[in-house]
Amino acid sequence: MxxxxxxxxxxxxxxxxxxxxxxxxxxxxxxxxxxxxxxxxxxxxxxxxxxxxxxxxxxxxxxxxxxxxxxxxxxxxxxxxxxxxxxxxxxxxxxxxxxxxxxxxxxxxxxxxxxNFALAKGRGRYLCTAQLSKAAASLRAAEPESEKATLSLFEQELLAQPQAKDEEVLTRLLEDFAGGRWDGDRDSLQEAVPQDLWNRLTTDHQRCTNRRCPHFAAACPFYNARRELEQAxxxxxxxxxxxxxxxxxxxxxxxxxxxxxxxxxxxxxxxxxxxNHFAASFRFNASLKWLQLLKKSQPDLLRALAASPSATSQLNQILVPVDELVRDLGVLYSQLLDGTPFKDSYNPSQPVFRWPQGKLPEEVRQFAGQLLIYFSTLCRLLENLVNQLKEAQDPEKGSSLDAEIAAEWQPLLALLHSRALAAHQLWSLCAEPDQEGRPPHARWLTQHRLSEGDEDLELAASPVTAAGDLAYRLWSRCxxxxxxxxxxxxxxxxxxxxxxxxxxxxxxxxxxPSPFDYQRLGILEVPKQACDPSQQQAHTDAILDYLETELQHPQAAALVLFSSRRQMNEVYDGLPTQLKRVTLTQDQLSKNRLIEKHRVRIDEKKPSIIFGLASLAEGIDLPGKYLTHVIIARLPFSTPDDPVDATLAEWIESTGGNPFMQITVPDASVRLVQACGRLIRQEDDQGKVTLLDRRILTKRYGSQLLNSLPPFKRQLS
CATH class of the missing domain: 3.40.50.300 (P-loop containing nucleotide triphosphate hydrolases)
Incomplete structure (x- = not known):
């Protein structure tokens, strides 16, 4: 240095x-x-x-x-x-x-x-000024946008139209933005905007026309924020x-x-x-719907863009891949629906089937390869059309297309291009065989049972580890x-x-290591009530017995962490009235509201107990008097029904490894440390961590988990 x-x-x-x-x-x-x-x-x-x-x-x-x-x-x-x-x-x-x-x-x-420093956020957190103007104009217009012949199919099916009930919100947003009282950042709004309306008012990189937009120079919130980033x-x-x-x-x-x-x-x-970023999914019926809409609207597009020979050429070519996709997707949908042995998951409306080690049947993989070719062609054609419509809005380009017509159609075609790209990603993950000796991709099918008897199939694929993508995309470049x-x-x-x-x-x-003196500040106990959670009813009864014994006092400030929502609710229902009255559950309130109400109770010198799931085992800060007892119902082993984890476990086992000891136990160790970390947040905090899972004392992996925890004084019954 x-x-x-x-x-x-x-x-x-x-x-x-x-x-x-x-x-x-x-x-x-x-x-x-x-x-x-x-x-x-x-x-x-x-x-x-x-x-x-x-x-x-x-x-x-x-x-x-x-x-x-x-x-x-x-x-x-x-x-x-x-x-x-x-x-x-x-x-x-x-x-x-x-x-x-x-x-x-x-x-x-x-x-x-x-x-200098600045906060970076994606486009989706910022207002698109052009979209706000368009939405407000559509409400004022005598003829709603959805009644225009050229856009009706797209607008009604793909882009949500602002409703009359949104007029007051839109008017307020427009006035506040025009008057300088709002900077277009969603996070700075005083009142929340419904998600469906906000989706109408923002954009993404596909639909944004960037420097061709008339609002780009001074009135674009996203690019104004980007300019600040350039100076940071x-x-x-x-x-x-x-x-x-x-x-x-x-x-x-x-x-x-x-x-x-x-x-x-x-x-x-x-x-x-x-x-999550490197995974992809594809819904059959939803995709067939927008592909068929594109086909039906192709004549309208031809009329609207007739002034451009290039656009006309692209549109004339587009029907070939669309027709092939509609045909092959329909055939594959029927085959998968009839031939897949779905298994009920934790969500009864979404049965799941996972292919062992992510290996698709050869017939399905061949279908994927053909679909990939068609979607590649469609992506190329739609991208060319979108680029031509963007150029038509740039007065320096001298396009033969009318700028207003281009502006009218470009967001819609950009949306279709985004959907085609997402489909291309999924079929690419399904068509390419996994490399020998490398972890496979997980591939699974979910059956969605929709309202009024409708249904859809969703095909998903994901790497089982992000290691390769992170190494290639990030570590090799930064x-x-x-x-x-x-x-x-x-x-x-x-x-x-x-x-x-x-x-x-x-x-x-x-x-x-932490500078905190854990031996002096805290106790880790495994009490006599702790038992093996495999005996579900006995374990629930043991939790109730411990809570009734240890938390029936006016200074109680406790966090009880569960691995199962079902067990959390069973324990809550079984609490005596006095304890139930001072207990807040994660199902009753949002995370922030839960913490806020707990703090108020403690400030009022009242007892307060929080029942929570995994999301409360990390990232909450309740120092001092606000939390003196953390109770962990069971060791936080991951659920075995996740398709990605299950595929990785299969692969490790096939290579002679032990997925439980190589994945499940180490991951549980991290989550257990995080849960214990809720207790001592400052150097003068004091309290106790209780683990109501006896496996930490009886199983061979238990000593490894215990040794990874903060060095509290231990009381192991």
Whole structure:
């Protein structure tokens, strides 16, 4: 590291500590040093491109380490010195708000570091000014848009029209935006807008005409926000937005990966988020519907775009792939519906069938290959049409098409292009055989039983691990990246993280324990009531017995975590009246409202108990008096009916591995640590963690799980 960079970081750290009037923490200092040394060691060529592969680092930092300040101080000065952008990616809104409202403003105010920061969000969070104007005009028009002959089929079936009940909301939004009282950001609205109406008022990269739009220069909220991003040294984003940007090729929403340092906070969420982005699905009847609508509307399109020989040529070609798709999809739908042994899932209206190890029958795979060809052709034709309609709206292009007609049809064809691209992705995952010796794709079929006797089949495919995609799309391209969280290890090792994220085996990984004195602050108990959850009724009775014994006191401030909604509700129904009166369940209130009501009760010196599921085992902060007892009903093993997990387990078993010990136990270890982490949030918190699952004492994996937990004082009955 250059001496001047080291001095700058050390100076900023001293300034921050003095400004906050806090003492340095050992783990925090070590984290600053490790990240700074790692990022400073990255070599670059004369054009600023990274050389070598020593650009990644993973750090687990226990609660109370102060990791946010650590990674900010370690990365920001180096990013600025190398003229790179720093992208901070989180998994939760709460952490984004902490960065934007406290950590970054304090760093700028208390230190001599000079930087700008901004929040990055996708287009879907911003108003499209053109869409707002169009929606408002359609309500004022004597003839509704849906009655226009040329657009009726598309508008009625594909694009939701604003209803009369929306007129008041639309009018208010238009007035507030025009009057400068609203900046077009959905998150800054004082009153919520219904999702169906908001979908009408926003856009995506396919439908947006960018610089050809008359509102682009000054009145586009999304591009106004983008201009702020261009001036920012630090960009706060979330994992979904980073992955969406990579899916678009990188550099479409955020700065190019090659010119960016990334810090992934809450990085243990990244693999699951990535899996969602790299998966695809396809509904047969819904797709047949829009394909048939496209065919019926082709004559109207020909008349509307007759002035362009090129557009006419594309439209004349479009019927061939559409006809082939309608025919083959209909045949395949019937075959799958009649020949698939569906199995009832946890949702009775959605029976599921999963192909073992994701291997499709050869006949289905051949169908997929043919459908892929047709969708490739359709995507190409629709893309050409959309590009021509966009150009027609640019006065500098001199198109033969009328700009108003182009503007009228372009959003609709762009929507169809998006649907065709999504279909292409699914059939690509189904047509390509899995590589020998590599984890397969999961492939499964869901039967949707709709209202009035209708039904549909949904074919889905997903990689079983995001490792390959992350390695290819992100790690191979970014200039540098740090992954951090309080829970990156599983059973004390980083092996599971590397497997799931595609980090190279040689990637340096460090773990800094929490500075909290867990032996003094907390107790971990497995009480006499704990039993094996395989005896379901006995386990439910044991939970009730423990709660009635331990929580019938006026200072109760407890969080009870369940792995099953059914058991949570059974226990709640079985509570004595006095306990039920002070118990809040996750089924009764939203997460935020639940926490708010719990805090109010504790402030009023009343007992309060929260019943929650997995989502409350992480990301909630109830320090001090607000939470003194965490009760975990059972070990948080994942459910075996998830198609992706089941396919991965099959593959591991087929290669001679043990999926339970290689996947299930390590993942449960992470979730158990997160659940225990709800208790001690500050260095003076105190309380108890209770585990009502005796398997942690009787099974051979139990000692591994116990050893991975914070070092509380233990009381094991």
């Amino acid at each position: 250059k001496p001047e960079d080291q001095l700058l970081i050390q100076k900023a750290y001293r300034e921050f500590l003095e400004g906050r009037q806090v003492k340095p923490r050992g783990g925090q200092k070590q984290m600053i040093a490790d990240i700074a040394k790692s990022f400073a060691a990255i070599a670059e060529d004369e054009e600023g491109r990274r050389k070598g592969n020593n650009h990644l680092i993973a750090i687990e930092a226990g609660t109370g380490t102060g990791k946010t300040l650590a990674y900010l101080l370690a990365t920001l000065p180096l990013a600025q010195a190398r003229e790179k952008r720093l992208i901070l990616s989180t998994a939760t809104i709460a952490l984004q708000e902490q960065l934007l409202l406290r950590d970054l403003p304090d760093l700028k105010k208390l230190t001599s570091l000079d930087f 040294d630090v960009i706060v984003a979330n994992h979904d937005l980073v992955l969406a940007d990579l899916a678009l090729g990188g550099g479409a929403i955020l700065p190019a990966p090659e010119q960016s340092y990334y810090v992934f906070d809450e990085a243990h969420h990244l693999p699951d988020k990535a899996l 200039f540098g990246s740090a992954l951090t969280s309080a829970t990156l290890t599983a059973l004390g090792k980083f092996d599971r993280l590397k497997q799931r994220t595609g980090l190279a085996e040689a990637t340096p990984c460090h773990s800094y």
